[in-house]
Amino acid sequence: MRSPDPFVEKVFDVRRPELRRVLIMSTYLLLIIAAYSTVKAVRDSLFVTKIGPEQLPYVYLLIAGAMGVVSLAYTRAVNRIGLHRLIRTTSLIAISNLLLFWLGFRSNSVIWFYALYVWASIFGAITASQFWLLATHLFDAREARRVYSWIGVGGILGGVLGGALTNVVAHSLGTEALLIVCAGMMASTLVLLERLPDRKDPPPHPQEENAEGALFRQVRGSRYLTMMVLLLGVALIVEAFIDYQYKFVAKGSIASKDHLTAFFGSVTFYVGIASLLFQVLMTNRILKRFGVGWAILLLPSALLASLLTLAAWPSLWTAAALQLVDGAFSYSIHRSGMELLYLPIPPQTRNAIKGFIDMFVDRSGRAAGALLLLLLTVGLALSTSSLSLIAAGFVVAWIAMAVVVQKEYVLSFKHAVEKRTIEPEAFQLRKSDGATLKTLRGLLSSEDERQVLYALDLLSAANPRSWRGSINLLIQHPSRAVRARTIAALASWNDPAITRKEFTHHPDLETARIAAASALRLNWKDLPKERQLLNSLLYDSSPVVVREAIATAGIVGYRASWPLLIDKLADKSLRREARQAILKFDHALIPELVYRLSDNREPLAVRKRIPKTLALTGKQEAADALLQNLHRLDHHLDYLVLKALSKMRAASAEIRMDQDLVNAAIQQESDQYDRLRAIRAWLEVNPVDEKLSGLLMRALDEQARHRLERIVRLVALIHFPHDIYSVYCTCESRPALRPAAIEFLDNVLEAGLKEAVVPLLEEAFDPAMARQVRHPVQVLSLESALAPLLAGDDPWLKVIATELQKRDGEGFGERGNCRVINYR
Amino acid sequence: MEKDLVNEEIVALSTIDKVLCLQTVDVFKHATTEMLSYIGSIAHELDASKGQVIFSEGDMADAMYVVVTGRVRLEKAGQEILTVTSGQSCGTWALFDDQPRVMTATAIENVHLMKIRSDEFYDLLSDHGEITRVVFRAVIERVNHLLGD
Numbered sequence: 001m002r003s004p005d006p007f008v009e010k011v012f013d014v015r016r017p018e019l020r021r022v023l024i025m026s027t028y029l030l031l032i033i034a035a036y037s038t039v040k041a042v043r044d045s046l047f048v049t050k051i052g053p054e055q056l057p058y059v060y061l062l063i064a065g066a067m068g069v070v071s072l073a074y075t076r077a078v079n080r081i082g083l084h085r086l087i088r089t090t091s092l093i094a095i096s097n098l099l100l101f102w103l104g105f106r107s108n109s110v111i112w113f114y115a116l117y118v119w120a121s122i123f124g125a126i127t128a129s130q131f132w133l134l135a136t137h138l139f140d141a142r143e144a145r146r147v148y149s150w151i152g153v154g155g156i157l158g159g160v161l162g163g164a165l166t167n168v169v170a171h172s173l174g175t176e177a178l179l180i181v182c183a184g185m186m187a188s189t190l191v192l193l194e195r196l197p198d199r200k201d202p203p204p205h206p207q208e209e210n211a212e213g214a215l216f217r218q219v220r221g222s223r224y225l226t227m228m229v230l231l232l233g234v235a236l237i238v239e240a241f242i243d244y245q246y247k248f249v250a251k252g253s254i255a256s257k258d259h260l261t262a263f264f265g266s267v268t269f270y271v272g273i274a275s276l277l278f279q280v281l282m283t284n285r286i287l288k289r290f291g292v293g294w295a296i297l298l299l300p301s302a303l304l305a306s307l308l309t310l311a312a313w314p315s316l317w318t319a320a321a322l323q324l325v326d327g328a329f330s331y332s333i334h335r336s337g338m339e340l341l342y343l344p345i346p347p348q349t350r351n352a353i354k355g356f357i358d359m360f361v362d363r364s365g366r367a368a369g370a371l372l373l374l375l376l377t378v379g380l381a382l383s384t385s386s387l388s389l390i391a392a393g394f395v396v397a398w399i400a401m402a403v404v405v406q407k408e409y410v411l412s413f414k415h416a417v418e419k420r421t422i423e424p425e426a427f428q429l430r431k432s433d434g435a436t437l438k439t440l441r442g443l444l445s446s447e448d449e450r451q452v453l454y455a456l457d458l459l460s461a462a463n464p465r466s467w468r469g470s471i472n473l474l475i476q477h478p479s480r481a482v483r484a485r486t487i488a489a490l491a492s493w494n495d496p497a498i499t500r501k502e503f504t505h506h507p508d509l510e511t512a513r514i515a516a517a518s519a520l521r522l523n524w525k526d527l528p529k530e531r532q533l534l535n536s537l538l539y540d541s542s543p544v545v546v547r548e549a550i551a552t553a554g555i556v557g558y559r560a561s562w563p564l565l566i567d568k569l570a571d572k573s574l575r576r577e578a579r580q581a582i583l584k585f586d587h588a589l590i591p592e593l594v595y596r597l598s599d600n601r602e603p604l605a606v607r608k609r610i611p612k613t614l615a616l617t618g619k620q621e622a623a624d625a626l627l628q629n630l631h632r633l634d635h636h637l638d639y640l641v642l643k644a645l646s647k648m649r650a651a652s653a654e655i656r657m658d659q660d661l662v663n664a665a666i667q668q669e670s671d672q673y674d675r676l677r678a679i680r681a682w683l684e685v686n687p688v689d690e691k692l693s694g695l696l697m698r699a700l701d702e703q704a705r706h707r708l709e710r711i712v713r714l715v716a717l718i719h720f721p722h723d724i725y726s727v728y729c730t731c732e733s734r735p736a737l738r739p740a741a742i743e744f745l746d747n748v749l750e751a752g753l754k755e756a757v758v759p760l761l762e763e764a765f766d767p768a769m770a771r772q773v774r775h776p777v778q779v780l781s782l783e784s785a786l787a788p789l790l791a792g793d794d795p796w797l798k799v800i801a802t803e804l805q806k807r808d809g810e811g812f813g814e815r816g817n818c819r820v821i822n823y824r
Numbered sequence: 825m826e827k828d829l830v831n832e833e834i835v836a837l838s839t840i841d842k843v844l845c846l847q848t849v850d851v852f853k854h855a856t857t858e859m860l861s862y863i864g865s866i867a868h869e870l871d872a873s874k875g876q877v878i879f880s881e882g883d884m885a886d887a888m889y890v891v892v893t894g895r896v897r898l899e900k901a902g903q904e905i906l907t908v909t910s911g912q913s914c915g916t917w918a919l920f921d922d923q924p925r926v927m928t929a930t931a932i933e934n935v936h937l938m939k940i941r942s943d944e945f946y947d948l949l950s951d952h953g954e955i956t957r958v959v960f961r962a963v964i965e966r967v968n969h970l971l972g973d
Contacts, residue, residue, distance in 0.1 A: 572950060691844055692840065695840065695843065695844060695847075695857060698847075698857055699856075699857040699858070702856045702857060702858070796857065796858040796861060799839060799840070799861070800840060800857075803838065803840045
C-alpha cells in the first residue's frame with residue numbers, strides 16, 4: 001500500500017521507475033555543462049587577451065556561419081544514425097578536438113583562438129541540444145514536468161564544478177591545461193550513456209529531399225512555432241549584447257590571461273550556486289503552481305532590471321551581476337520552461353523541429369546580434385550604457401513574446417486533445433420536395449393505419465396547406481389514433497380547421513375532447529367556462545386528451561395548471577408535453593419548481609424530473625437555484641442536480657456559476673473521494689468476509705469513480721466544459737494521451753483548483769497510484785471503516801455496510817487481528 | 825407463456841445475496857453493484873426439484889433464470905447442450921426476444937433460481953437508462969463474440 005520510495009517521492013517528486021533515468025541524466029548534464037563552462041572560460045580569456053574584445057562581433061558572425069553548416073549535418077545525422085550513436089560520435093569528436101587545441105595553442109597562431117571560440121559555441125549548442133532531445137524521449141509530458149527541474153540541478157552543479165575547476169586549475173596549471181580536464185569529462189559521458197535503461201532510439205522518420213525547407217514551412221505554418229522562433233531569436237540578440245558588454249568590461253578591468261580565466265571561472269561558479277539555489281527552492285514550485293508562462297517570463301524580467309542598472313552604473317560588478325542574473329535564471333527555471341515548450345509538438349516531428357529551431361534560430365539570432373553590435377560599436381561607437389539601454393528595449397519585446405507563447409502553448413495542448421475527441425455525428429434532414437409531399441399525401445388514404453400515422457408524422461413538419469385536401473378523409477378515419485394524430489398535427493400549426501364541428505362534435509367522444517382541448521388554445525380569452533373546460537380536460541381519463549390539454553395550458557399560460565404540470569413530470573407518457581408546457585411559463589414557474597425539488601414530501605418520481613426541467617429553462621435564476629441545492633438533496637437527486645447544471649453550462653456560455661460555491665463542492669467531493677479510497681484500502685488489507693468485502697470494495701471503486709466524475713462535472717461548471725470533458729474522456733479511454741491531457745488541464749486551471757484536481761486525476765487513472773491514499777485518513781477498525789458509510793448519503797453503500805456490520809456482529813469466524821494503517 | 829414452478833414465491837435471498845449472484849451473470853457484467861441491486865429487486869425466487877422442467881423448447885419466452893444453487897441441464901431435441909451451475913443464467917435472450925424457447929431447461933438436482941421477467945425488466949430499464957446502456961454493451965459484445973466465432 002505504501003509507496004516504495006516515499007522519501008524520494010515526497011521530497012523530490014520523483015517516482016521509483018524514473019529514479020535511475022533521472023540520476024543518469026542529471027550526471028550526464030553535469031558533465032557536459034562542466035566541460036562547456038570550463039572550455040568557455042578558456043576560450044573567452046584567451047580570445048579577449050590575445051585578440052581583443054572589439055573583435056567579438058566578428059567572431060559571433062563566424063559562429064553563426066559555422067552553425068549553418070553544422071545544423072545541416074546534424075539534422076540529417078539524427079535520422080540517419082540514431083540519437084544514441086550520434087551522441088557517442090559527438091563526444092568522441094569533442095575529445096579529439098580538445099586534445100588538438102591543447103597542442104595547437106603551443107604554436108601561438110591566432111587562428112587557434114578564433115577556431116576555439118567558434119568550436120566551443122558549436123560544442124555547447126550541440127551537446128545541450130542532444131541532451132534535451134534525449135530527455136524528451138526518455139520522459140513523457142507529466143514525468144518531464146516533475147523531473148526536469150531535478151535534471152536541471154545536474155546542469156547547475158556542472159556549472160559550479162566547471163567554475164571551481166577553472167578557478168583552481170587556471171591559477172595552478174595555467175589556462176590551457178583546462179582543455180585536458182574537459183576531454184576527461186567528455187570521456188566520462190561515454191561510460192554514463194551506456195547505463196541508460198532504455199537505449200532504444202526514437203523511431204526515425206523519412207528525411208525529405210528538402211527537409212529544411214519543409215521544416216521552415218512547418219514552423220511558418222504554426223503560430224506557436226513561429227512565436228517560439230521569434231522569442232528565441234530576440235533572446236539570442238540580447239545574449240550577444242550581454243556577452244559583449246561583460247567581456248568588454250572584464251578585459252578593461254583585468255589584464256592577466258590566467259587571472260581573467262580565473263575571474264570567468266569564479267563568475268561561472270557563483271552563477272552555478274545561484275542557479276542551484278533557485279532550482280532547488282523555486283523552479284519546481286513555480287512550474288507546478290504557475291506553469292510554463294511564469295517560468296519563461298522570469299529571466300527577461302530580471303534581465304531588464306539588470307540592464308537598466310548597468311546602463312546607470314557601468315562597472316565590472318554591474319556587468320558581473322548582469323552575467324550572474326543571466327546565468328542563474330538561464331540554467332534553472334528558464335531552461336526547464338523552454339524545454340517544456342517542445343512537449344506539445346508530436347514526437348514524430350519533435351526531433352527535427354527542435355534541431356531546426358535550435359540551430360537555425362541560433363545562427364540567425366547570433367548573426368543578427370553580431371551585425372547589430374558591429375553597427376552600434378564599430379559604426380556608432382556607442383558606450384556600454386547605451387548598449388544596455390538598447391538591449392533593454394529588446395528584452396521588453398522578449399517579455400511580450402513570452403506572454404503570447406504561453407497562450408499558444410495552452411492552445412497547442414487543447415488542439416492535441418481535441419483532435420482525438422470523437423464528436424457526435426450530425427444529421428441533416430432533406431427538404432421536402434413536391435414529389436415527396438405527393439407520395440406522403442397518397443399514404444394518407446392508405447388502409448394501413450401505420451402508414452397513415454407515419455405519413456402524418458412526416459407531414460406535421462409541413463404546413464397543413466400542403467395536405468388540407470386529406471383532412472375530411474382523416475376526420476372520418478376509423479382509427480382513433482389517426483384522428484388524434486391529425487388533430488395534433490393541425491394544432492401544432494394552430495390551424496383553425498380543428499375548430500370545425502366535424503372535430504369538436506365528433507361522434508367519438510374522445511376525438512371530440514381531443515379537438516376541444518386543442519381548439520381552446522386558438523381563441524383563449526381566459527373566460528370561466530374556458531377555464532372550467534380546460535380543467536376538466538386536464539384531468540380527463542384519456543391520456544391523449546390530457547396531452548392536448550397540457551399543450552393548451554402551456555400555450556395559453558394557464559397558471560392554475562402548474563401543480564398538475566409538475567405532477568405529470570413523473571408520468572412517462574405525458575412528461576414531454578408537461579415539460580414543454582412548463583417551459584412556456586419562462587421565469588414564472590422556476591420558484592415553484594425549486595420549492596418542489598427541495599420539498600421532501602414531494603414524490604421522488606416528480607423531484608427526479610425537476611432538475612432537467614430547470615436546466616431546460618436556460619435561465620440564470622434556475623442555475624443559481626440548482627447550485628444552491630447542490631449537496632443538500634439525497635444522493636441520487638443530487639447527481640441529477642449536478643447533471644442539470646452541466647447541461648446548462650454546456651448549452652450556454654452565458655450561464656455563470658458561483659465560483660466559491662463550486663470550489664466548496666469540489667472540496668467536499670474530493671474529501672468524499674479520499675474517504676472512499678481510504679476505506680477501500682483498509683478493506684483490502686483487512687478482508688473481513690471474502691464475498692462481502694469484495695462486494696463492498698467493488699462498490700467503493702464504483703462510487704469513487706462516480707465522485708471523480710462529479711468533480712470533473714464541477715470543474716466544467718467554472719471552465720470551458722468541452723475542454724474539461726475532453727480531458728476526462730481522454731484520461732478514461734486513451735492512456736497514451738493521458739499525460740498530454742492532464743498537462744493541458746494543468747495549464748488551464750488556477751493554482752488552488754489545480755492542486756485539488758490534477759493529482760486526483762493522475763492517481764485515478766494510474767493503476768500503480770490508484771492503490772495509494774492521498775491524504776491522511778486514519779482507519780483503525782471495521783467499525784471506523786464502516787461508520788462513514790453508515791452515516792453517509794449513499795443508500796447502496798449503506799446497505800452493504802449494514803450487512804457487513806450485521807455479519808461482523810454475528811462473527812465472521814477466524815480473521816485474526818486487524819492491522820492498523822496510518823495512511824500518509 | 826411459461827407457468828410458475830411453485831405456487832408460493834420464496835423469499836430466501838437478501839438484496840446483497842442477489843447482487844453477489846447477479847454479478848457473475850454475463851449480460852450484467854458491466855452493471856455496477858448498485859444497478860445489480862435494482863435488477864435484484866425485480867428478481868423472483870423459485871425452487872425446482874430434481875427432474876422438474878423449468879422451461880421447454882417451443883414455450884414462449886418471457887423470462888430469464890439465474891441459478892442460485894444447484895444445476896440445470898439445457899438440451900435441444902433431446903441432446904444435452906450445456907449444464908448451468910450456480911451464478912450462471914439460462915434463457916437470457918428471452919429478455920430481448922419473445923420468440924419461442926430453443927432449448928429445454930431441466931433441474932438436474934434441487935435448484936434455487938432467480939427469475940427475471942422481461943416485462944418487469946423493461947419497466948426497470950425505462951426508469952434506469954443507465955442500466956439500459958450497460959446491458960446493451962454486454963449484448964453487443966456477446967453478438968460480436970458470436971460473429972467472431
